[in-house]
Amino acid sequence: MKILLIGGSGQLGRAILARWTGEILAPSHETFDINDPAAIATIDGFDMVVNCAAFHNVDTCESQPEAAFATNALAVDRLAAECHERAVTFMTVSTDYVFDGRKGAPYVESDCPHPLSAYGVSKLAGELLVERRNMKAFVVRTCGVYGTNASRSKGTFIDRVITQAKNGEKIRIVNDVVVSPTYAGHLAEAMRKLLDTEAYGLYHVCNAGAVTWYEFAKKALELAGIDHPIEPISSSEWKAAAVRPAYSALASEKLGALGITMPTWAEGIAAYLRDKAS
Numbered sequence: 667m668k669i670l671l672i673g674g675s676g677q678l679g680r681a682i683l684a685r686w687t688g689e690i691l692a693p694s695h696e697t698f699d700i701n702d703p704a705a706i707a708t709i710d711g712f713d714m715v716v717n718c719a720a721f722h723n724v725d726t727c728e729s730q731p732e733a734a735f736a737t738n739a740l741a742v743d744r745l746a747a748e749c750h751e752r753a754v755t756f757m758t759v760s761t762d763y764v765f766d767g768r769k770g771a772p773y774v775e776s777d778c779p780h781p782l783s784a785y786g787v788s789k790l791a792g793e794l795l796v797e798r799r800n801m802k803a804f805v806v807r808t809c810g811v812y813g814t815n816a817s818r819s820k821g822t823f824i825d826r827v828i829t830q831a832k833n834g835e836k837i838r839i840v841n842d843v844v845v846s847p848t849y850a851g852h853l854a855e856a857m858r859k860l861l862d863t864e865a866y867g868l869y870h871v872c873n874a875g876a877v878t879w880y881e882f883a884k885k886a887l888e889l890a891g892i893d894h895p896i897e898p899i900s901s902s903e904w905k906a907a908a909v910r911p912a913y914s915a916l917a918s919e920k921l922g923a924l925g926i927t928m929p930t931w932a933e934g935i936a937a938y939l940r941d942k943a944s
């Protein structure tokens with residue numbers, strides 16, 4: 667099994683590299699830019715192409731929709747086309763931000779998307795461009811990804827909460843935004859199992875359950891053995907360029923039907939803390 671992994675230096679990409687077996691080639695962004703059609707045209711000799719690359723600074727996407735569409739939609743379409751032509755299996759990753767949050771309950775795959783942000787629109791366009799080809803492809807929607815190899819210098823949300831608590835700082839976290847935060851390690855493992863099913867299509871792959879960021883942060887401190895208060899605040903106190911859904915928890919319904927179960931969001935935190943410490 668020879669796999670081309672795009673976005674291998676990111677949180678999810680690194681979790682895949684740490685867990686999947688087989689021959690995996692993971693070129694850097696510099697050597698393989700998905701916005702470069704000439705690079706994409708060279709993807710010969712692989713059995714699978716897995717795309718974890720994205721332009722996913724949600725606020726920047728608002729002012730740079732062309733760049734968002736280039737990476738999240740048009741490049742994904744070109745990758746899918748090259749895979750389809752070679753009968754290569756393709757997997758690409760999408761987002762909970764394709765939903766508007768009005769459902770107020772975990773979204774399943776059959777729910778109608780309605781993105782609120784340029785980022786969400788660009789990711790949905792990427793999904794649809796793949797799906798229209800009716801090819802050997804998986805589109806994996808996930809939510810609130812955090813991994814032990816976060817490339818961003820700030821670290822993950824959990825890291826920041828723990829650091830602030832250890833420093834005795836005041837911590838304020840929104841308590842009216844509901845999500846399904848997902849540990850990259852669990853996501854990577856489920857994606858591998860999904861690839862083996864050959865049951866192509868759209869899937870929600872998240873740690874199970876719905877939680878506010880405030881509840882999530884509280885559980886992270888509890889599991890880290892840290893006793894420190896967190897003040898719950900409203901998202902109206904948190905200004906950002908892009909509008910985000912107030913409720914974007916996802917239920918991994920189709921995955922469950924295949925017999926692949928996801929650990930809960932609390933188990934995700936525990937696994938993250940364990941893996942980070944090892």
Ligand SMILES: NC(=O)c1ccc[n+]([C@@H]2O[C@H](COP(=O)([O-])OP(=O)(O)OC[C@H]3O[C@@H](n4cnc5c(N)ncnc54)[C@H](OP(=O)(O)O)[C@@H]3O)[C@@H](O)[C@H]2O)c1
Pocket residue numbers: 672673674675676677678679694695696698699700701717718719720721722737759760761762808809810811812817
């Ligand atoms: N993080 C979340 O909370 C979240 C939530 C829902 C869905 N997702 C989706 O999950 C996927 C993985 O996210 P992640 O958190 O692992 O992201 P990440 O840590 O930012 O990693 C993104 C990876 O893509 C690479 N990349 C970016 N633009 C590229 C391009 N034009 N060509 C080639 N490589 C490029 C980056 O390389 P450089 O760093 O070198 O640029 C990096 O290796 C994305 O599709 C994202 O939209 C993420």
